[in-house]
Amino acid sequence: MTAADHRLEKHSVAIAGHRTSVTLEAAFWRALKSIAKERGRSLSELIAEVDRRRGDMEPAPNLSSALRVYVLSHTRTGSA
Numbered sequence: 001m002t003a004a005d006h007r008l009e010k011h012s013v014a015i016a017g018h019r020t021s022v023t024l025e026a027a028f029w030r031a032l033k034s035i036a037k038e039r040g041r042s043l044s045e046l047i048a049e050v051d052r053r054r055g056d057m058e059p060a061p062n063l064s065s066a067l068r069v070y071v072l073s074h075t076r077t078g079s080a
Helices: 026-038 043-054 063-077
Strands: 008-015 018-025
Touching (some): 008 026, 008 043, 018 026, 026 063, 043 063
């Protein structure tokens, strides 16, 4: 890992018809883009899926946290 991997990046994405900003470390953005490509989906589609799933949790985590856990789970099991 490099210092650049830890750099926070803010991206604007469309979820359920509205735009929102998500801030994650560069390493997580790269991982999410790779997972989306692997699944033949857009990054926005993948983020929307994670957003829908977090709504089922009590209490619902914030979107950035949910995305980090999603990447970790995918890295460990190959699916999330």
